[in-house]
Amino acid sequence: MKKSNFFWVGFADLMTSLFFIMLVLYVVSFALYKKQIEEIDVLKASLENKITELKKSVDEFEENKKLLLIQAEKAKIIEAVEKNLEPLKSDTSLFRYEEKYKRFTLAFDVEFKTNKSEIKIDELEDFDITSNKIQDVGKKLQNTIDYLATKKVQDSTMGNVSYLVIISGYASKLNDPKEKNDYILSYKRAYYLWNYWKELGINFESEKYKGLIDLQISGNGWGGVGRFNRDPDNYFENETKNQRFIIQIVPKIGKT
Numbered sequence: 001m002k003k004s005n006f007f008w009v010g011f012a013d014l015m016t017s018l019f020f021i022m023l024v025l026y027v028v029s030f031a032l033y034k035k036q037i038e039e040i041d042v043l044k045a046s047l048e049n050k051i052t053e054l055k056k057s058v059d060e061f062e063e064n065k066k067l068l069l070i071q072a073e074k075a076k077i078i079e080a081v082e083k084n085l086e087p088l089k090s091d092t093s094l095f096r097y098e099e100k101y102k103r104f105t106l107a108f109d110v111e112f113k114t115n116k117s118e119i120k121i122d123e124l125e126d127f128d129i130t131s132n133k134i135q136d137v138g139k140k141l142q143n144t145i146d147y148l149a150t151k152k153v154q155d156s157t158m159g160n161v162s163y164l165v166i167i168s169g170y171a172s173k174l175n176d177p178k179e180k181n182d183y184i185l186s187y188k189r190a191y192y193l194w195n196y197w198k199e200l201g202i203n204f205e206s207e208k209y210k211g212l213i214d215l216q217i218s219g220n221g222w223g224g225v226g227r228f229n230r231d232p233d234n235y236f237e238n239e240t241k242n243q244r245f246i247i248q249i250v251p252k253i254g255k256t
Contacts, residue, residue: 073157074253076157077157077158077160077161077251077253078251078253080151080155080157080158081158081161081251084144084147084148084151085144085249087140087143087144087147088104088140088141088144088249091140092107093107094106094107094108094133094136094137094140095107095137095140095247101225102248103246103247103248104246104247104248104249105244105245105246105247106133106134106137106244106245106247108130108133109130109240109241109243109244110124110130110134110243110244110245111124111125111126111130111240111243112124112125112189112243113125114174115181115185117169117185117188117189117191117192118188118192118196119131119134119192119193119196134193134196134197135200138196138197138200138202139202141202141204141247142202142204145163145165145204145209145212145213148163148212149208149209149212152212160253160254161251161252161253162211162212162213162214162251162252163212163213163214163249163250163251163252164214164216164248164249164250164251164252165204165213165214165215165216165247165248165249165250166215166216166217166218166246166247166248166250167190167193167194167215167216167217167218167245167246167247168186168190168218168219168220168224168245168246168247168248169185169186169187169188169189169190169191169193169218169219169220169245170186170189170219170220170221170224170227170242170243170244170245170246171183171185171186171189171219171220171221171222171242171243172240172241172242172243173222173242174240177222179221179222182221182222183219183220183221183222184219185219185221186219186220186221187217187218187219188219189219189243189245190217190218190219190245191217193245194215194217214252220246224246227242
């Protein structure tokens, strides 16, 4: 019995020691495991942030790429538009292109009689010469717009392009001028120019130009940029030059 009791006491001590060792190993292993989990969580969060930043960079790149492609396409279209308008720029007998203001003005003087606005023999100085040139301007402008219409059909890049055509009349400050009256007069001059062309069959609001041309008639009166400065030694000559017409052809690309 004594021998048996000694065995069981020793066995119990051994098992207690083993249990203690296992407990220590478990605590140490659990601590190491928890530390590794925390490190993995930190690494995971870091990777997720980097992935988010990378996705954001990719999205920004794609957006910038899209914008650049759109800008490149618009630049290509604008270049094509400029090329299509070359016939007007090259015809210096009828048009003068003002590069600074991106517009066309007539290359010849249009001088109305005082407070007159219609293209008529009793209202326009040098009627025969000036009216013939005005007819040529209308025909040249019509030919150019017909060409733009053809290019819109033939060239796919021009399919989304239309044009704002502005006919502007100006007035000079002569013979006791009144600003309100001259603004109305300048509009009438633009209107009667448009009407004169229309009577000749040059109609920029024709059905065939639907979707291509947005026509506007305006009167700039004493305003507008690029007016001729007064010459104190020859007041009437320079001021009379402000009785002129400005033609603007503005391309409209899509929603731009």
